[in-house]
Each structure stands twice: as structure tokens, then as C-alpha cells.
Amino acid sequence: MTLALEIPKLTIGSIREGLLKRRFSATELTREALRFAEAENPKTNAYLHFCPERALSAARSVDEKLARGEDPGLLAGVPVAVKDVIVTKGVRTTAASKMLADYIPPYDATAVECLDAAGAVILGKTNCDEFAMGSSNENSAFGPVRNPVDPERVPGGSSGGSAAAVAQGTAVVSLGSDTGGSVRQPASFCGVVGLTPTYGRVSRYGLIAFASSLDHIGVVARNVSDTATLLQVIAGRDERDSTSAAVPVPDYMAALNGGVRGMKIGLPREYFKDPDSETSKLVLDGVEVLKRLGCEVREISMPHTEYAVAAYYIICTAEASSNLARYDGVRYTFRSRDSETLADMYRNTRGEGFGAECKRRIMLGTYVLSAGYYDAYYLKAQKVRTLIARDFTEAFREVDALIAPVSPFPAFKLGEKLDDPMQMYLSDIYTITASLAGVPCMSVPCGVTSGGLPVGMQILTRHFDEAGMLRLAYAFERNRA
Amino acid sequence: MSSHVLPDTEVLARYEAVIGLEVHVQLATRSKIYCACPTSFGDPPNTNVCPVCLGLPGALPVLNRAAVEMAMKAAMALNCRIRPVSRLARKNYFYPDLPKGYQISQYDEPLAEHGYIEVTSGGSRRRIGITRIHLEDDAGKSLHEGFSDSSRYTYVDLNRSGTPLIEIVSEPDIRTSEEAYEYLTALKQVLQYIGVSTCDMEKGHLRCDANVSVRPRGETKFGTKAEVKNLNSFRFLKQALDYEISRQVSLIESGEEVIQETRLYDPDTGETVGMRSKEHAHDYRYFPEPDLLPLTISDEWRERVRAEMPELPAQKRARFIETYGLREYDAQVLTATRELSEYFERVAEVSGDARAAANWVMGDLAAALNAEGKEISESPVSAEQLGELVALISKGEISGKMAKDIFQKMLATGESARAIVEREGLRQISDTGELEALINQVLEQHPRQVEQYRSGKTQVLGYLVGQVMKASRGQANPAAVNKLLRAKLG
Numbered sequence: 001m002t003l004a005l006e007i008p009k010l011t012i013g014s015i016r017e018g019l020l021k022r023r024f025s026a027t028e029l030t031r032e033a034l035r036f037a038e039a040e041n042p043k044t045n046a047y048l049h050f051c052p053e054r055a056l057s058a059a060r061s062v063d064e065k066l067a068r069g070e071d072p073g074l075l076a077g078v079p080v081a082v083k084d085v086i087v088t089k090g091v092r093t094t095a096a097s098k099m100l101a102d103y104i105p106p107y108d109a110t111a112v113e114c115l116d117a118a119g120a121v122i123l124g125k126t127n128c129d130e131f132a133m134g135s136s137n138e139n140s141a142f143g144p145v146r147n148p149v150d151p152e153r154v155p156g157g158s159s160g161g162s163a164a165a166v167a168q169g170t171a172v173v174s175l176g177s178d179t180g181g182s183v184r185q186p187a188s189f190c191g192v193v194g195l196t197p198t199y200g201r202v203s204r205y206g207l208i209a210f211a212s213s214l215d216h217i218g219v220v221a222r223n224v225s226d227t228a229t230l231l232q233v234i235a236g237r238d239e240r241d242s243t244s245a246a247v248p249v250p251d252y253m254a255a256l257n258g259g260v261r262g263m264k265i266g267l268p269r270e271y272f273k274d275p276d277s278e279t280s281k282l283v284l285d286g287v288e289v290l291k292r293l294g295c296e297v298r299e300i301s302m303p304h305t306e307y308a309v310a311a312y313y314i315i316c317t318a319e320a321s322s323n324l325a326r327y328d329g330v331r332y333t334f335r336s337r338d339s340e341t342l343a344d345m346y347r348n349t350r351g352e353g354f355g356a357e358c359k360r361r362i363m364l365g366t367y368v369l370s371a372g373y374y375d376a377y378y379l380k381a382q383k384v385r386t387l388i389a390r391d392f393t394e395a396f397r398e399v400d401a402l403i404a405p406v407s408p409f410p411a412f413k414l415g416e417k418l419d420d421p422m423q424m425y426l427s428d429i430y431t432i433t434a435s436l437a438g439v440p441c442m443s444v445p446c447g448v449t450s451g452g453l454p455v456g457m458q459i460l461t462r463h464f465d466e467a468g469m470l471r472l473a474y475a476f477e478r479n480r481a
Numbered sequence: 482m483s484s485h486v487l488p489d490t491e492v493l494a495r496y497e498a499v500i501g502l503e504v505h506v507q508l509a510t511r512s513k514i515y516c517a518c519p520t521s522f523g524d525p526p527n528t529n530v531c532p533v534c535l536g537l538p539g540a541l542p543v544l545n546r547a548a549v550e551m552a553m554k555a556a557m558a559l560n561c562r563i564r565p566v567s568r569l570a571r572k573n574y575f576y577p578d579l580p581k582g583y584q585i586s587q588y589d590e591p592l593a594e595h596g597y598i599e600v601t602s603g604g605s606r607r608r609i610g611i612t613r614i615h616l617e618d619d620a621g622k623s624l625h626e627g628f629s630d631s632s633r634y635t636y637v638d639l640n641r642s643g644t645p646l647i648e649i650v651s652e653p654d655i656r657t658s659e660e661a662y663e664y665l666t667a668l669k670q671v672l673q674y675i676g677v678s679t680c681d682m683e684k685g686h687l688r689c690d691a692n693v694s695v696r697p698r699g700e701t702k703f704g705t706k707a708e709v710k711n712l713n714s715f716r717f718l719k720q721a722l723d724y725e726i727s728r729q730v731s732l733i734e735s736g737e738e739v740i741q742e743t744r745l746y747d748p749d750t751g752e753t754v755g756m757r758s759k760e761h762a763h764d765y766r767y768f769p770e771p772d773l774l775p776l777t778i779s780d781e782w783r784e785r786v787r788a789e790m791p792e793l794p795a796q797k798r799a800r801f802i803e804t805y806g807l808r809e810y811d812a813q814v815l816t817a818t819r820e821l822s823e824y825f826e827r828v829a830e831v832s833g834d835a836r837a838a839a840n841w842v843m844g845d846l847a848a849a850l851n852a853e854g855k856e857i858s859e860s861p862v863s864a865e866q867l868g869e870l871v872a873l874i875s876k877g878e879i880s881g882k883m884a885k886d887i888f889q890k891m892l893a894t895g896e897s898a899r900a901i902v903e904r905e906g907l908r909q910i911s912d913t914g915e916l917e918a919l920i921n922q923v924l925e926q927h928p929r930q931v932e933q934y935r936s937g938k939t940q941v942l943g944y945l946v947g948q949v950m951k952a953s954r955g956q957a958n959p960a961a962v963n964k965l966l967r968a969k970l971g
Contacts, residue, residue: 325582
């Protein structure tokens with residue numbers, strides 16, 4: 001059996017074809033994919049744990065459907081990795097935190113139910129920054145993830161494991177989560193496609209909350225077409241998430257092939273302040289490709305961009321301080337031993353259970369919500385958020401899509417920015433504006449630096465125009481080179 | 482802790498209390514406020530739970546429309562203005578029976594504001610302002626006792642977690658403990674009427690905290706207030722307020738200051754005790770709940786709910802006076818609860834004699850129920866049965882006196898009035914022929930009284946009527962006897 005060699009090159013399409021032509025069964029593929037992933041994983045630490053029983057059971061169900069001649073689903077037999085902040089019934093879900101080290105959820109996230117229904121095979125749960133807080137995947141309680149492109153470097157974060165697994169070939173596609181760039185930035189660092197849909201497009205039910213008004217489930221794949229298919233499967237209204245939208249879901253795969261000629265593209269000048277950087281140059285080269293395809297490109301301005309980092313880190317920490325209150329040692333979490341009083345139990349549990357970054361954000365968030373500071377911080381930040389959203393509304397009156405870098409720099413070395421949280425926060429500058437505005441956005445590989453590090457180009461479109469965004473990305477992917 | 486020397490009534494009379502009540506009311510929805518779990522009471526611990534009300538990672542709330550509609554009804558009944566857009570907000574604090582680490586409540590944009598309720602106190606009617614009504618979820622229960630290892634562990638039951646509540650906050654318009662009592666009574670009456678809560682205090686469906694301050698009479702500024710908690714029965718409410726008012730007056734009288742604090746009422750001692758300041762030094766860090774959209778109530782939705790509103794006690798009172806010609810007091814008594822008012826109306830309808838129906842319900846029936854300690858809903862005599870009995874009197878088929886005996890039998894056996902009348906041959910004699918025979922017989926036997934009557938001593942008529950009644954063994958129609966006798970005696 002030579003399947004092992006093919007694993008890293010599989011696509012949703014090639015798996016479908018292989019299954020339908022009976023070249024392999026879903027069970028055979030799953031066994032091989034698990035074997036490969038488990039063997040390769042030590043190189044990156046992308047997976048925290050595997051779930052072979054659940055995977056094989058899903059595969060068997062696909063094989064049975066195939067045997068009965070039924071449609072096995074859009075993702076039949078596709079090996080998928082799921083970020084460990086998305087809950088999976090019966091499969092440990094840790095949020096990469098000591099706090100939830102032994103937590104086994106009794107229910108599936110809606111997105112996971114969608115994967116199941118589409119015949120996907122979840123191989124395991126991927127590493128990430130603790131509770132999705134970080135931009136390098138170094139804040140995991142279970143060790144950092146290494147970038148498959150260069151093991152000395154970070155894969156980005158917080159969905160570092162989800163991006164690394166897809167880049168490494170230990171998963172065909174993966175689910176990540178994006179609160180301020182956590183899907184796009186690691187996708188960019190690892191050289192894969194990462195998409196964050198409109199806020200409300202994909203249900204958050206079962207996504208362990210970091211900052212509820214900013215959290216999105218996003219997707220990672222090795223190409224735009226697989227990205228579209230995975231989004232198709234998880235998008236839609238969910239009664240269990242009141243913030244999910246009742247907007248019809250278009251056929252994303254069908255939308256890929258429409259032309260992009262005449263599409264208006266804006267380059268926000270605030271995102272190209274350093275036009276001579278290698279990153280900017282690679283992105284601008286990408287823009288040239290789009291021009292060749294007939295897109296009209298113009299420079300625009302998004303004047304409130306410079307306030308985004310400050311506003312973001314106030315809002316996300318405020319929400320985090322509340323969202324993480326439930327990890328108190330009373331029920332399903334880690335509990336510190338030998339506390340004398342209830343207050344001690346809380347303090348010791350949270351002191352020992354959370355990592356440094358979580359504690360930093362809980363403290364910041366508690367501060368900005370406290371009496372006397374609420375108006376100066378939280379309320380002010382919400383006003384800035386409104387202005388940033390307005391920047392996007394204004395921009396999308398003029399253009400159909402925006403192009404920008406994902407990150408000011410490519411993957412950095414492990415430990416390089418760990419001692420400077422401010423520097424780390426500032427590196428989110430190009431991704432958090434979209435998070436604040438809730439618009440769809442994605443990172444598409446647009447080249448490598450002289451040092452061989454991948455760089456992603458960010459595409460942003462109007463609310464619920466994932467189809468337009470994917471079309472542009474698909475055209476770009478086929479015509480660059 | 483030593484109790485204060487409480488001031489005498491003369492000193493107390495120089496002060497005025499300023500009281501505002503915060504009342505938590507459990508809504509009578511079948512499912513919880515943010516999930517579909519049942520709200521039933523008394524099930525085994527931690528059985529009516531799901532990821533949402535357990536606060537599991539990743540779970541999200543969905544607002545229960547039925548809870549919103551009940552809160553809207555309460556708002557309408559309390560004359561509040563309902564906000565077209567209100568907001569849910571997180572109230573953050575740590576407690577073992579609060580699984581999310583926050584309550585989803587409402588803060589600066591509550592569901593409804595600016596209402597009032599009319600309260601009768603000391604014979605006069607007053608409006609007590611309602612500041613606001615907001616929705617929130619209840620916490621679970623901490624069980625500190627009853628387990629073999631209770632000395633070391635607290636157990637948590639999350640069945641109650643997520644039960645829908647409304648908090649009704651009054652203006653500081655209440656001046657006496659009696660008025661507070663009447664306010665709570667009126668609130669309970671209205672909420673039970675509109676069916677949004679059972680208001681069962683024993684089950685914790687109605688919980689009350691009070692903000693209390695005192696000031697010398699004539700002063701317009703408020704004094705420093707204390708918040709008194711644990712006023713979970715009507716009796717406790719009055720006792721606690723009386724104690725707290727006296728305590729504050731005595732502090733001021735002795736030149737000390739009232740400090741702003743939370744105090745707990747202890748029913749065993751009848752006193753309020755200050756809680757350690759640490760325990761209530763909360764900064765709840767309210768902020769808008771990002772998991773729920775703003776609560777938008779369209780005109781159309783509001784009017785649809787308004788159309789479902791039942792008649793309120795005050796409206797019903799007015800109608801009873803107007804339609805049935807009842808006295809104010811009777812109307813008040815008969816509208817005390819929705820069940821009683823409906824029972825009365827049925828009796829009135831079946832009997833066709835509302836006044837007699839009112840007398841029977843408030844008289845013989847109420848006495849019988851009181852004696853047995855029963856509620857109107859447990860009455861052994863149905864409204865239809867009582868209506869039939871009253872109708873028999875009105876039609877003259879039985880006398881009032883006979884009816885009382887029959888009623889006792891109905892209570893005992895559950896039989897209908899007509900069945901008893903027929904079985905025992907208890908028909909009232911109204912037939913002129915039959916009565917005349919009886920009258921003639923009596924007049925023959927009492928020539929002296931006849932003589933007296935005819936010579937002008939007409940008061941002897943009563944004696945003669947009594948003799949006729951006696952001869953008929955109580956079955957003669959007294960009115961008819963009276964009339965016939967007068968005619969005969971000329």
C-alpha cells in the first residue's frame with residue numbers, strides 16, 4: 001500500500017474520486033492518515049491528541065453509505081483536524097490549558113456536527129495558544145507548535161496547530177478559530193489558505209469562548225477550492241447561537257469560477273506603511289496579478305486603523321475576563337488541592353490552572369470593566385469599534401474587496417517575541433480591524449521571502465460576501481506563479 | 482451581638498421611614514430562560530440540566546420568548562413603559578452555584594421602567610412607583626447541610642440554574658412596614674392574576690430585599706440606607722422592617738451614624754445583622770451580553786401580548802361594583818385572588834343572583850373553607866353546585882334557613898342541592914292553597930293574638946308568622962306567609 005506517500009497531497013476532490021472509484025475505502029484512508037499523522041506529529045506538535053475511535057467510526061459510516069450507494073457527503077472520508085477550542089463529544093477538549101487538561105465534553109459543537117453530517121473524519125484535536133490567546137502558539141500549556149516550513153520558527157497563532165497540520169499534510173483541512181487574526185496569521189506563516197467568515201456566518205455553539213463578539217470559527221486548507229468546500233459544510237444559521245445570521249448560504253464552490261474582471265479592489269494605505277518590506281512587496285506583487293486579471297485597483301484610506309489594536313485589546317480582554325470566569329475549580333476544571341477556603345480554592349485553581357497570557361488578559365479585562373474605568377476604556381473602545389466598522393462600510397462603497405498584508409512580518413523564531421507582549425499584540429495590526437468589523441477575510445499564499453518563509457495576502461470583502469472573496473482568491477491562486 | 486435599646490413609640494413617631502423594595506419573582510415558564518431544560522421543582526439534584534445551564538465551555542444562551550412575554554405582562558400590569566429595545570447584560574461574580582461566573586441580567590437598558598401600583602394602606606389608596614423591571618437567570622443552589630461530609634464539603638444543585646426571574650424594583654415611596662406589606666401583597670395579587678408567577682414564597686418564587694433609611698419627619702433629604710436581605714415571608718418583611726427602622730432611629734437618637742451596608746434578617750432573633758463588608762463589596766463589572774442580540778420588542782409583538790392580558794384586580798373590582806351592584810368592600814374581598822373572583826362569577830352566573838352569590842361565597846363558603854384550612858380551589862362544593870343552591874333560594878323553592886342546612890350536607894357529601902332537596906322532601910311551600918290551610922289552622926288556635934292584631938297591636942304579626950312556619954316544619958315561604966297573613970287579618 002502506497003497511500004502513505006500520497007497523504008500530504010490529498011485534496012477533498014482527490015479523496016472523493018478515490019472513494020468513488022474504490023481505489024481505497026474511507027477506513028483504509030483513515031488508518032493510513034492516522035498512522036502518518038501520529039508518526040509525523042512529533043516534528044511540529046500540531047496535534048494535542050488523536051481520536052482514532054471516533055475517526056474510524058466516522059470512516060466506517062462513510063464506507064457503509066458508499067456500499068449502499070448513498071451520497072456519503074461533501075467531505076466523505078476527508079481527514080480533518082479540529083482546533084482544541086472546539087468541543088467534541090467524548091473527545092478531550094483542552095483549549096490548550098491545564099485548566100481543561102482532562103475535560104471531555106458531553107456534546108459536539110455545531111460545526112463539528114456539520115463535519116460529521118458531511119462524512120468528514122476528525123483525526124484529532126490541534127494545539128493552539130491557551131484559550132486562543134496568542135499570535136505564536138507559544139502560549140499552549142502543552143508545548144509550542146513548530147512551523148513545518150522551519151522548525152525553529154513559530155507557526156503563528158492562535159490556530160498554529162490547525163495551520164501546521166494542514167501545511168505538514170497530517171490533515172487535509174482543519175477548523176481553527178479567529179478572534180483577532182488567529183486563522184489568517186498562522187495560515188500566512190505556514191503557507192496555506194485560511195479563511196475567517198463573516199461574524200454570524202458559522203455558528204459559535206461549542207466554540208470555547210475567548211471574546212464572544214469577536215470569536216469566529218474559521219477554516220484552513222491547502223487550496224482555495226477545499227477552503228470553499230469546508231466553509232460550505234459549516235456555514236448557516238444555528239438556532240443555538242443567537243448571533244448566527246439567517247442569511248442564505250450561497251454555493252461557494254460554484255462561485256469560484258466566476259470571473260474577476262472589473263472587480264474593484266482597494267489598497268488601504270494604512271496597511272502599507274512600510275512598502276519596502278519584503279512582506280509588502282510580495283503582497284503588492286500579488287496585486288499586480290489581480291490587475292492583469294482585469295481588476296481595477298485603487299488606493300483608499302481607512303483612517304481609524306491606528307486605533308484598532310488598542311480598541312481590540314480592551315474589548316477582547318473585557319469579554320475574556322467574563323468568559324473565563326467559569327473555570328473556577330468547582331465543576332469540570334482542574335482544581336488546586338488543599339485549599340482552606342472557597343476564596344483560596346478560586347485563587348489557587350486559577351493561579352495554577354491558567355498560563356501567564358490568560359492571567360494577563362483576565363486582569364486587563366477585569367480592570368477595563370471595573371467601576372470608574374468602564375467609560376474610559378470599554379465604552380470608548382466600543383465607539384472606536386463603530387468607527388472602524390464605518391471605515392469598512394465607506395471603503396466597500398467604493399470597492400468590492402480590500403487587499404492587505406496579513407502580518408507585518410513572516411514567521412518569527414520561537415521565543416523571539418515571547419518576553420514582549422506589547423510587540424506581540426502590535427503584530428496583529430492588519431488582522432484585528434476585520435475582526436472588529438466582523439467582515440469576512442482570508443489569507444492566500446502569495447510567495448516566499450528570500451529566507452524561504454511563506455507570506456499570505458489578505459483579502460477582505462463585504463459582510464456575507466464570502467463568495468466574492470473566494471472567487472478572487474481562486475483566480476489569484478490559479479494565475480500567480 | 483447585643484441588641485440596641487429600641488426607641489419608644491413617641492420617639493419613633495418623630496421619624497419617617499423611606500423604604501424601597503427589590504422583589505425577585507420566578508416566572509412560571511415551563512422551560513428555563515436561556516435553554517430548554519424544564520423548570521420543575523423538587524427533582525433529583527442536577528437532573529434538569531444541559532450544557533447551557535451548566536455553563537459548559539462553548540455553550541451559548543438563547544432567550545426564551547415565553548419568559549420575555551411574561552415579563553412584558555408583568556410590566557403592563559404594573560403600568561410600566563416597555564422599552565422597544567432593551568439589553569441583556571452580564572453581572573459578573575464568583576459563586577459556586579453560579580456556573581458561568583456571571584448572571585445574564587439587565588443593567589442600564591432594562592425591559593421596562595416608570596410604572597406604579599396602587600396600594601391601600603391605612604384606609605387610603607396610594608401609588609407606589611416601580612422604577613424598573615428586568616429579566617435575569619437564577620443561580621443554582623448550594624447545599625451546606627444534610628450530607629455525611631457536610632462539615633467539609635458544600636454540594637451544588639444546578640437544577641434551578643437558568644430559571645427565569647424578573648426583578649421588580651420599587652421607588653423609595655414606601656413609608657411604613659404596613660405599606661411594604663400591602664405593596665408586596667398587591668404585587669403578588671397582580672402577578673398571580675396575570676399568571677406569570679405562582680409567587681409561592683415558600684418555594685422561593687417570590688424573594689424580597691429592602692432598602693431602608695429613616696429621617697426626621699418633615700426632612701426631604703434621604704438618610705443613609707441599609708439593604709436588608711432575606712425577607713422571605715410576609716411576616717419576616719414586616720418584622721425586619723420594624724426592627725431596622727427602630728435600629729436606625731435609635732442610632733440617630735444616640736448621636737451615632739447609620740452606615741451604608743447590607744444586613745441580613747435573622748428570623749430566629751427578629752433582628753437584622755450587618756454582613757461583613759468584604760462579602761458584599763461587589764463590583765459586578767456589568768457589560769452588554771455579547772452572546773445575545775439586543776431584545777427588540779416591536780409594537781406588534783407588544784400589542785399581541787397586551788391582547789392576551791387577563792382582567793386585572795382593580796379592573797375586576799370596578800366591574801363587580803358596576804355590573805353586580807356589589808359594595809366596595811365585597812368587591813375587594815371577592816377579587817382577592819383570581820380563583821376566588823372566578824368562583825364568585827360562576828356562582829353569580831348560575832344562580833342569576835349576584836348579591837346572594839356574593840353573600841354565600843363570603844359567608845357560609847368562606848367560613849367552611851377557613852374551618853378546614855382550604856383554598857377556594859379545594860372547595861368541596863363547586864361553583865356550579867353553590868350557584869344551583871342560591872338559585873333555589875332566589876326562586877323561592879327553599880328558604881334561606883333550609884339552604885343553610887342543605888349547604889352543610891353538600892359540604893359533607895358533595896351532593897347537589899337539588900338531589901338533597903328531592904331526597905329529603907325539603908321543598909318550600911309557596912302554594913297559596915297549602916299555606917292558607919296552615920294559616921287558618923294557626924289563626925283558629927290563636928284567637929287572642931288575632932284579637933290583639935285587629936285592635937292595633939300589629940307587632941304580633943311576627944309571632945303568628947313564626948307559628949305558621951313552625952306548623953310547616955320550616956318549609957313555608959316566609960314572605961308568602963307574611964303577605965297572606967296580612968291579607969287575612971285585614
